[in-house]
Amino acid sequence: MSNDTILQVQDLMMQFGGLIAVNGVSLKVDEGEIVSIIGPNGAGKTTVFNCLSGFYQPTSGTVEFMNEAIQALPDFKISLKGMVRTFQHVRLFENMTVIENLLVAQHRHVNTNLLAGLFKTSGYKEAEEQAMHRAKYWLDKVGLTEFANREAGNLAYGQQRRLEIARCMVTEPKLLLLDEPAAGLNPKETKDLDNLIVSLKEDYHVSVLLIEHDMNLVMGISDNIYVINQGTPLASGSPEQIKNNPEVIKAYLGEV
Amino acid sequence: MQANLGHAFFSGLITFILSFPLLGLNLVTGGTSIEIQGAEPETFFYIAAAVGIVFFYQLFRDKLSNLTSAIPRPNFDSGYQSLSQAKKNKVNSWGSALLVMAALIWPFMVSRGSIDLATLVLIYVMLGLGLNIVVGLAGLLDLGYVAFYAVGAYSYALLSLYFGVSFWVALPIAGIMAALFGFLLGFPVLRLRGDYLAIVTLGFGEIIRIFLLNTTSLTGGPNGIGSIDKPTLFGMEFGRRVKEEGNTLFHEVMGISYDSTYKVIFLYILALLLVLFTIFVIRRLVRMPVGRAWEALREDEIACRSLGLNRTAIKLSAFTIGAAFAGFAGCFFAARQGFISPESFTFIESAIILAIVVLGGMGSQAGVILAAIAMTVLPELAREFQEYRMLMFGLMMVLMMVWRPQGLLPSKRPHMELINE
Numbered sequence: 001m002s003n004d005t006i007l008q009v010q011d012l013m014m015q016f017g018g019l020i021a022v023n024g025v026s027l028k029v030d031e032g033e034i035v036s037i038i039g040p041n042g043a044g045k046t047t048v049f050n051c052l053s054g055f056y057q058p059t060s061g062t063v064e065f066m067n068e069a070i071q072a073l074p075d076f077k078i079s080l081k082g083m084v085r086t087f088q089h090v091r092l093f094e095n096m097t098v099i100e101n102l103l104v105a106q107h108r109h110v111n112t113n114l115l116a117g118l119f120k121t122s123g124y125k126e127a128e129e130q131a132m133h134r135a136k137y138w139l140d141k142v143g144l145t146e147f148a149n150r151e152a153g154n155l156a157y158g159q160q161r162r163l164e165i166a167r168c169m170v171t172e173p174k175l176l177l178l179d180e181p182a183a184g185l186n187p188k189e190t191k192d193l194d195n196l197i198v199s200l201k202e203d204y205h206v207s208v209l210l211i212e213h214d215m216n217l218v219m220g221i222s223d224n225i226y227v228i229n230q231g232t233p234l235a236s237g238s239p240e241q242i243k244n245n246p247e248v249i250k251a252y253l254g255e256v
Numbered sequence: 257m258q259a260n261l262g263h264a265f266f267s268g269l270i271t272f273i274l275s276f277p278l279l280g281l282n283l284v285t286g287g288t289s290i291e292i293q294g295a296e297p298e299t300f301f302y303i304a305a306a307v308g309i310v311f312f313y314q315l316f317r318d319k320l321s322n323l324t325s326a327i328p329r330p331n332f333d334s335g336y337q338s339l340s341q342a343k344k345n346k347v348n349s350w351g352s353a354l355l356v357m358a359a360l361i362w363p364f365m366v367s368r369g370s371i372d373l374a375t376l377v378l379i380y381v382m383l384g385l386g387l388n389i390v391v392g393l394a395g396l397l398d399l400g401y402v403a404f405y406a407v408g409a410y411s412y413a414l415l416s417l418y419f420g421v422s423f424w425v426a427l428p429i430a431g432i433m434a435a436l437f438g439f440l441l442g443f444p445v446l447r448l449r450g451d452y453l454a455i456v457t458l459g460f461g462e463i464i465r466i467f468l469l470n471t472t473s474l475t476g477g478p479n480g481i482g483s484i485d486k487p488t489l490f491g492m493e494f495g496r497r498v499k500e501e502g503n504t505l506f507h508e509v510m511g512i513s514y515d516s517t518y519k520v521i522f523l524y525i526l527a528l529l530l531v532l533f534t535i536f537v538i539r540r541l542v543r544m545p546v547g548r549a550w551e552a553l554r555e556d557e558i559a560c561r562s563l564g565l566n567r568t569a570i571k572l573s574a575f576t577i578g579a580a581f582a583g584f585a586g587c588f589f590a591a592r593q594g595f596i597s598p599e600s601f602t603f604i605e606s607a608i609i610l611a612i613v614v615l616g617g618m619g620s621q622a623g624v625i626l627a628a629i630a631m632t633v634l635p636e637l638a639r640e641f642q643e644y645r646m647l648m649f650g651l652m653m654v655l656m657m658v659w660r661p662q663g664l665l666p667s668k669r670p671h672m673e674l675i676n677e
Contacts, residue, residue, distance in 0.1 A: 053562065079564035091559040093552045103545075104552040105563045110545045114573075117544035118537060128545075171563060 004031045005067075006175055006207050007052070007083070012061035014047050021047045023231045025061075029175065029207050034197065036210045036218045038242075039228035040251060045211045046088060048228070049177055052209075053085045054078040066174070080108055084168040085177035088211075090160045094153030098144060098163060101152050102135035105167045109134075131170075138166040142196065158189040165196065175207045176200065182214045190217060197221055219243065227251070264314035271310040275303050359528055363521045371520045375592060377632045378527035379585050384612040384624040385534050386581030391610065392619035393542065394574035395554030396446070397454040400461025401609055403441075404434040404579040406601035408586025410468060413481040413596050423487035423591045427584060434583025435576045437464075442575035446568055461606055468598045480597025486519065487526060487591050494519035523592050530588060534581055535621060541577070550574050615656055617663025626664050 007029040014022040022044040029035045037045050051058040054075035063071040070078050079085075093101050103110075110131050111117070116124040139145045142162040147155060152163060161181060168176055178197070182190045194217055200206045212218045218225065219239040227234040227242060229251045235242060242248055280303055282293050294300075313320065363371045383405060390398045411430040415421035421429070445456045468475050475481065486494060492506040493499060506522075507514045541547045549570045553560050557567055590596050612631050616623030635649060656664075 055558075055561070075561045076564050076566050079562055084564070085562050087559070087562070091556050091562075093555040093559065095555060096548075096551060100548060100551075104548050104560075104565070107545055107549055107563070107565050112545050114541075114544075114546065114577075117546070118540050120540075167563070 005029070006031045006065070007209065008062075008064040009048075009052065010062045010064075012048065012051055012063065013059045014044075014051055014056060015059040021231050022051065022058075022228075025226075025228060025231075025233050027226050027236070029209055030223075031174075031207055032201060032205055033223045034201055034208045034210060034221050035224045035226070036212060036222040037226050037228060038212065038215075038218055039234070042230075043228045044231040045228055046179055047231075049085060049179055049209075049211065052078075053083060053177060079171070082172075082174035083177065084171050084173040084175075086164045086168060086179055086181060088179045088183065090157075090164055092152040092160055092163060092167075095151060097149050098139065098152050098155070099132075099135055099148045101163060101167050102138060102170050103131055105170050106131040106134065108171065134170050138170050141169075142166045158185050161185060161189075161193070162196070165200075169200070169204070169206075173206060175209060177209045179211045180213065181210070182212055182217050190214060193217070194221060260315050260317060264311050267314045268307045268311035271307045272303070275306055279303060356532065360525070363524050368517050368520050371517075371524050373633065373636055375520070375524045375527050377629050378524070378531050379589055379592075380609070380612060380628040380632050381531050381625050382527075382534050382585040382588075383582060383609045384616065384628045385531075385538055385621060386578045386585065387609050388578075388613050388616075388619065388621070388624050389538065389541070389550075389574055389581070390578035391613050392624075393547065393554070394550040394571060394578075396571060396574065397450060398457045398575075398578070399454045399603075399606055399610065400457035400459070400464075401578075401582060402601045402603070402606040403457075403461040403464040404438055404582035405586040405589070405605070406464050406468060406598070407434045407437045407579075408583030409590040409596050409600070410475065410481075410586075411583065412587040412590045413484050414475070416484050416590075417481055423485065423587070427587050430587035431580045431583040434586065435580035438576045438579025439572060442572045446571045446575065458603070458606075461601075461603060465598050465601050468601070476597075478597060478599070480595055480599075482595045484590050484594050484596070486594065487523070489522060494522055527588060527592075530584060534584070538621065546570065546573055611653065615653070615663055617666040620663060620665050623663050623665035630664075 005028055007027075009025065009027045012022055012025040013020065025044075025048055027035065027037070037048060039045055047056065050056040051071070052063055054070070054073055054077070058071050061071070062069055065078070065081060065083055068081075070081065070083075073081075093104060096104070109127065111121075111124040111127040113124070136145070136148075139148055142165065144155075144159060144163055144166070147159065152160065155163060161184075165176075165178070165181065181197075182193055185193060197208055197210070198221055201208060210218070210222070219242075222239055224236065225239055225242045226236045227245075227248050234251055235245045235248050237245070279299055280295050282295050284291050284293050363374070383401070386404075387398065387401045390396050390401070408430040411433040412421075412423065412426040415426050415429065416423075441457070441460050445453060445460075448456060469477055471477070472479075485499070488494075488503060489506065491503050492509055493503045494506050498505055505514075506518060542550075549560070549565055553565065553567055553570055560567060560570075589600075593600075608631060612624060612627045615631065616625070616627030634652065
């Protein structure tokens with residue numbers, strides 16, 4: 001496995017008026033790594049995600065994705081470059097079918113030329129078929145094939161979570177940002193999610209940046225962990241190091 | 257009932273306050289001064305009756321709504337829903353083929369006035385379908401849609417007036433001009449959302465109308481532009497005498513005697529073809545990636561952004577394409593009327609087109625067609641009640657929204673289906 005850096009964040013700061021939500025966060029994701037960000041509620045983890053994915057303009061600091069500064073780019077361009085995110089609260093297109101959710105996500109792959117579509121050119125049809133194929137593949141992968149023609153809003157919560165990940169994967173990203181993917185899942189579903197994320201890394205060579213509160217999940221799959229507390233970096237290192245770091249324990253459990 | 261008493265009393269009072277000064281008091285000019293006189297005793301009786309009706313309705317509202325809920329609601333799609341998808345497709349395609357056939361044969365059997373009215377309906381169908389893209393599919397509330405209709409109409413009128421451009425050449429130009437205006441307007445305003453977008457488009461609609469009204473030297477201002485050339489069929493004119501050098505006359509070529517009905521039928525069929533073209537294009541569009549993206553953007557804009565969809569470009573495409581259809585409709589309208597003035601493009605037109613979309617069921621093509629027929633034909637049928645036309649119109653809308661808030665034929669968007677081999 002090569003160890004090229006795919007994401008390099010330096011001194012990220014995000015200020016909302018007088019409130020500094022994120023201050024001086026630096027982190028690094030290498031290709032094929034699963035990196036986690038943990039921290040107490042309100043620590044600024046999701047704000048970091050929003051800055052990385054272009055939903056917020058960071059006040060200062062640099063974000064380099066595949067050796068290219070992206071901190072000033074609009075969100076959809078960052079997504080097109082291959083950094084795709086999920087949300088803390090599932091955001092599916094609820095009135096569209098499961099398969100359509102996956103087709104919309106492939107907007108970048110299909111032929112969006114209006115005339116090609118109106119005349120159904122062969123190139124257009126081919127791209128549509130490929131998109132359908134890719135959608136089908138990922139449905140199978142996350143075990144939702146039997147629900148393909150059902151409206152996404154009618155799926156069970158755990159299935160919606162999986163569909164959201166599949167929807168990211170059909171875009172063929174290089175780096176996946178998962179914001180609390182295990183929130184609200186039962187232990188079995190969490191286990192499945194664990195396997196899925198590891199499979200994404202091993203079989204599809206996707207790097208993953210993860211925000212999660214489920215410590216079993218985080219400690220089990222992460223190559224590297226960053227801890228943020230009150231917007232500032234607290235510690236970083238391997239799962240072992242983090243587990244034994246007194247600062248981290250203090251932040252989570254309070255003074256003992 | 258006790259609980260309703262206060263409410264009912266208040267409603268009755270409001271009715272009295274509103275109706276008494278307006279209906280019960282008359283201003284009469286007596287010489288140099290104006291006097292206030294009471295109206296006929298009959299009027300006071302009506303006011304009292306209205307107050308009484310409002311009072312008792314509010315008092316017994318719960319009981320009444322229980323009664324009305326017992327009345328079975330009209331159910332338009334019984335039996336059809338239980339069919340399988342393949343059967344449905346078959347029924348649909350046969351049904352549409354039959355409808356088109358009927359629409360083609362129909363004008364040869366009815367009066368000239370009916371055909372004229374039907375042509376008007378078709379114009380509204382086209383406008384409704386166009387606005388349906390913007391409002392129904394992309395979810396952008398556009399209150400100034402009539403502006404693009406005006407741009408299309410004036411494009412043809414001006415081209416015809418100053419450069420003698422024929423209808424067939426002007427038709428695509430009018431579409432492109434309207435699309436261009438849609439694009440130019442859309443660029444700055446599509447960042448706005450919901451209510452703000454509605455207000456800006458409303459303003460734009462007025463700007464276009466007032467602009468046309470005031471550039472008297474170019475557009476004739478309130479006098480409008482007259483004697484616009486009618487469309488020709490392969491160089492054949494439908495008038496009694498040839499207007500333009502080089503053209504022939506339809507009835508002479510066909511070897512039949514002159515009849516002014518031919519022109520009306522020709523315009524009708526032309527409108528029908530334009531509508532069919534519109535339906536075809538939109539049916540394709542909703543199944544295309546851009547159609548899916550419109551829908552997705554309406555559902556969740558943030559998710560779309562995270563998936564790399566450029567929301568400005570997608571909204572702009574809906575706005576532009578929608579405007580283009582208004583341009584086509586406008587061009588046809590100018591050709592049919594032969595005379596246009598800014599008066600045809602007031603806000604009420606935008607409101608009617610929007611009402612067609614909402615009544616028909618947002619995003620539904622069949623619904624829009626049905627609603628366009630209802631909105632155009634019913635006021636014509638109610639011509640005898642001249643004064644009460646708008647009243648009946650309003651009543652109809654209220655009843656519709658109470659009974660079927662989702663519209664006549666709510667959108668059954670064609671879902672993409674995964675077919676397992």
